[in-house]
Amino acid sequence: MRRRGRIAVIGVGNEFRRDDGVGWAVLARLQDRPLPPDADLATCDGDPGRLIGLWEGASLAVVVDAAHAHPGTPGRVHRLELDAGVPAQPATTSSHGLGLGEAVELARVLGLLPDHLVVYAVEGADGEFGTGLSPAVAAAVEPLVEAVEDEIVRGRDASAGRSA
Incomplete structure (x- = not known):
């Protein structure tokens, strides 16, 4: 088990599937x-x-992943959050065979959710083989970096408040 109280920031995807690499680009x-x-x-x-192993024991986990929506708006960012112990059945938003929704549900059942989970799902335009993000998704990267930094600061502040 990883050290308690840490903040796990996880970029999910495949950098060789164009917009599916948005999580890796943010990281x-x-x-x-x-x-x-x-x-x-x-x-x-x-x-x-692997996702569960990466966020296990974290006080906060922030996950950035590509999402496929039909119809979609490439570059649009969705923010979802979940506190441990709150039963939820999130829809799968990942482009992977087994997705983030399944990981969350499995971690919930096993008692391995982080204390607080925030997911940023970015609607993609191109999931074909290749490198580089589409212009709309590339434009979302810097605002996502700033949003994740804000999550880290809020997560540290909340953690400090709980231990005080």
Whole structure:
């Protein structure tokens, strides 16, 4: 089990499937930012077991993933949040065979959800093989980086308030 109280930031996807790499692009930008030492950055292909392992024991987990919506608005960002212990059956928004919804439900049943989970799902335009994000999704990256940094600050403040 990973250290308790940490913040897990997870970029989900496949950087070789165009817009499916948005989570990885956000993580790459975050690596260049001054983040607190309790923020662990990781990429993941979306496998539920790996996702659960990455967020296990975290006080806050922030996940960034591509989403497919029909009809969709490429670059539109959806923010979802869940506190541990709150039963939920989130819709699968991932582009993967088994998605984030299944990981959340499995973690809930096993008691392995982080204390607080925030998901940023970005509607994509292009999931074909190749590298590089479509213009609409690329434009969402920097605002997402800032939003994730804000989540980290709020998560640290909330954690500090609970331990005071």
